[in-house]
Amino acid sequence: MADHDIIFKYFPAMDERQRGQIAALQALYGEWNARINVISRRDIDNLYTAHILHSLSIAAFLGPLEPGTTLLDMGTGGGLPGLPLAIAYPDCRFHLIDRIGKKIRVATEIAAAIGLDNVTFQHGDIGECRTRYNYVVSRAVMALDALVPLISKNVERGRRGANRYTDGLVCLKGGDLSAEIAATARPAMEYDLREFIPEECFDTKKLIYVPYA
Numbered sequence: 533m534a535d536h537d538i539i540f541k542y543f544p545a546m547d548e549r550q551r552g553q554i555a556a557l558q559a560l561y562g563e564w565n566a567r568i569n570v571i572s573r574r575d576i577d578n579l580y581t582a583h584i585l586h587s588l589s590i591a592a593f594l595g596p597l598e599p600g601t602t603l604l605d606m607g608t609g610g611g612l613p614g615l616p617l618a619i620a621y622p623d624c625r626f627h628l629i630d631r632i633g634k635k636i637r638v639a640t641e642i643a644a645a646i647g648l649d650n651v652t653f654q655h656g657d658i659g660e661c662r663t664r665y666n667y668v669v670s671r672a673v674m675a676l677d678a679l680v681p682l683i684s685k686n687v688e689r690g691r692r693g694a695n696r697y698t699d700g701l702v703c704l705k706g707g708d709l710s711a712e713i714a715a716t717a718r719p720a721m722e723y724d725l726r727e728f729i730p731e732e733c734f735d736t737k738k739l740i741y742v743p744y745a
Contacts, residue, residue: 535580542585542592542729543620553619553646557584560645561610564638570610581733587613590669590702591620592728593739598694599623604665604686606658607631607673611639613704617669618643618651629654629661664688666695670703677715679703680742687744700743706736718742 536555540546546554558579565571575582590613601624605614608628618626628651630636636655643651654661668683680701688699704725705712713720725737 536584538580538585538731539588543588546620550619550622553648554584554616556646557615557642560642564610564642568610568634568638570635570638581731583612584616585729585731586704586725586734586737587616587671588620589704589725589729589734589737589739591617593702593723593741594667595696596694597621597624600625601667601693601695602627602665603667603669604629604661604663604683606668606670606679606683606686608639609635609671611642613669613671614651615639615643615648618648619646622650624650626651627654627661627663627665628652629656629658631655631657658682658686661686666691666699667697668701668703670701672705673703676703676705676709676712676720676740676742677717680716680718680720684744690745697741698743698745700741703740705738705740707738709738709740713740716742718744 539554565576603626605628608614608630614626614628628639633655636653640653666688668686692698721741723739725734725739
């Protein structure tokens with residue numbers, strides 16, 4: 533079994549184009565990571581489980597999204613979770629932002645290489661982004677109680693449409709988050725990641741959803 537086949541185990545409905553885009557990520561991230569370190573050296577050989585599948589756990593949580601749904605990936609680094617999610621949701625629009633220019637360059641180049649045309653990029657701070665999105669997503673960018681007020685201006689309010697969840701923040705974190713959640717001004721729902729992706733390596737991983745009603 534190829535390394536990327538673990539993605540299709542959980543997302544079997546991906547079409548031929550999506551599967552090709554997923555399969556291309558190993559070589560592309562390997563090449564760029566040799567020049568610009570965007571992924572831990574020890575993790576690059578475990579890219580599909582540790583990073584791509586981890587990113588796609590957000591899709592496993594959100595389920596189908598109606599066409600035109602917008603998502604902001606704050607602190608995307610080299611394009612995670614934004615690029616895998618953009619592959620999974622070709623009819624949605626993604627905006628990826630990061631303060632480190634060389635990391636945004638990696639994400640931009642990888643998106644171009646796989647023909648990902650539903651993504652835009654911004655080199656800058658979240659304070660410079662004033663647009664509102666249906667969902668803000670992130671991977672362990674900062675403490676939840678700091679993140680929630682910071683992105684408040686970037687989340688639509690109360691829209692659900694055909695989507696399973698009201699507009700809000702969906703972030704991936706790890707460890708004991710009780711103190712962060714207690715200090716957060718908005719209600720935050722914590723899930724064990726293995727509820728959505730039952731892989732042993734996600735034992736301590738969490739998904740946090742904060743609705744902005």
